[in-house]
Amino acid sequence: MTVSVATVPLDTHHFLRQRKPFWNVAAMAYTLAGYTGGIALLLATNLGLNALGVLVLTHSLVLSAYLAHEFMHGTIFQQRLWNAVGGNVVLWLNGGCYCNFDELSRLHIAHHVDRVDFCRFDLPAFLNAMPALLRKVVLGLEWLYIPALAFLVRWRMMTAPFWHPERRDARLRAAFMLIVRGSLFALLGYYSLKALALYGLAYMGMLTVLRFVDAFQHTYEVFPIGTPLPKRDRAHEQANTFSNLVSQRYPWLNLLLLNFGYHNAHHELMKCPWYSLPELDSALFKDQDTHYMPLSRLLGNYHRFRVSRIFSGQGTAVNAEGKQTLETFYGGIEVSFLVLPF
Numbered sequence: 001m002t003v004s005v006a007t008v009p010l011d012t013h014h015f016l017r018q019r020k021p022f023w024n025v026a027a028m029a030y031t032l033a034g035y036t037g038g039i040a041l042l043l044a045t046n047l048g049l050n051a052l053g054v055l056v057l058t059h060s061l062v063l064s065a066y067l068a069h070e071f072m073h074g075t076i077f078q079q080r081l082w083n084a085v086g087g088n089v090v091l092w093l094n095g096g097c098y099c100n101f102d103e104l105s106r107l108h109i110a111h112h113v114d115r116v117d118f119c120r121f122d123l124p125a126f127l128n129a130m131p132a133l134l135r136k137v138v139l140g141l142e143w144l145y146i147p148a149l150a151f152l153v154r155w156r157m158m159t160a161p162f163w164h165p166e167r168r169d170a171r172l173r174a175a176f177m178l179i180v181r182g183s184l185f186a187l188l189g190y191y192s193l194k195a196l197a198l199y200g201l202a203y204m205g206m207l208t209v210l211r212f213v214d215a216f217q218h219t220y221e222v223f224p225i226g227t228p229l230p231k232r233d234r235a236h237e238q239a240n241t242f243s244n245l246v247s248q249r250y251p252w253l254n255l256l257l258l259n260f261g262y263h264n265a266h267h268e269l270m271k272c273p274w275y276s277l278p279e280l281d282s283a284l285f286k287d288q289d290t291h292y293m294p295l296s297r298l299l300g301n302y303h304r305f306r307v308s309r310i311f312s313g314q315g316t317a318v319n320a321e322g323k324q325t326l327e328t329f330y331g332g333i334e335v336s337f338l339v340l341p342f
Contacts, residue, residue, distance in 0.1 A: 034060030042195040058205035066258040096338035115232035215331030
């Protein structure tokens with residue numbers, strides 16, 4: 001498939017110069033307030049407030065992830081130092097802090113520049129090498145929508161400094177993070193086991209949202225880090241990138257995910273701030289719809305292939321004639337800008 005972009009020269013400077021600090025302040029304030037307020041609601045005795053707390057905390061964790069993405073692209077502040085500071089703050093909220101911000105940024109920008117996805121180990125082979133009973137437990141949890149593989153990948157990332165030679169220099173940082181964050185969660189559990197359990201539920205909600213969105217945005221090849229990469233051009237990038245919007249009819253709903261669903265526009269101009277992506281998308285892809293993925297179908301695919309995609313690969317979304325073939329779009333698994341794969 002070829003996704004053509006606007007033939008009229010695009011004024012990229014318009015999108016790069018356009019700054020709306022109020023939008024950034026509002027997003028960051030909501031995220032921080034939602035995180036602290038959500039935890040406070042988890043500690044309430046009222047079950048209705050607890051349920052509200054789970055929703056608010058889940059959404060704030062999701063937004064912290066997408067704000068981290070914006071900081072990686074340097075769209076919040078003009079100085080890299082302040083983007084790094086902000087990035088480390090939101091990574092602390094969503095648990096991506098076990099790797100430093102610069103490491104995650106470099107890997108994510110490489111995803112844009114090299115137009116591929118990266119891995120360090122073969123997840124299907126890793127699962128197949130597990131004892132049969134343990135593998136069945138992991139796959140059973142995935143069938144139940146419990147993101148066991150997401151926790152596995154993050155646990156490997158958190159502990160990699162203690163067993164991976166390349167991560168040896170990060171041992172002190174990892175130990176500090178594990179002790180401090182572990183102590184805070186232990187304190188929350190000491191005060192209220194219910195609140196700790198509900199925090200875990202909210203965190204699983206965040207992982208599920210991020211996994212769903214990430215699963216259907218690319219059909220890139222996946223390469224081990226450090227291996228020679230093929231040359232991929234802009235046409236290949238757009239042909240293997242898809243925009244999974246919350247809603248095309250009601251664009252304001254896409255703000256729930258900081259417009260992250262406008263993924264083709266983001267890949268066309270990765271320094272474009274999140275609040276300008278709808279305008280950029282309209283300028284680039286007017287009267288085109290091949291790369292827009294319908295949410296209802298994607299939800300069905302996420303359910304249908306929730307276990308089989310682990311072993312089948314991401315599949316194909318468009319056939320040779322350029323038509324969507326979503327019945328073969330299985331989706332990716334454990335591709336995240338919050339994780340360094342080890």
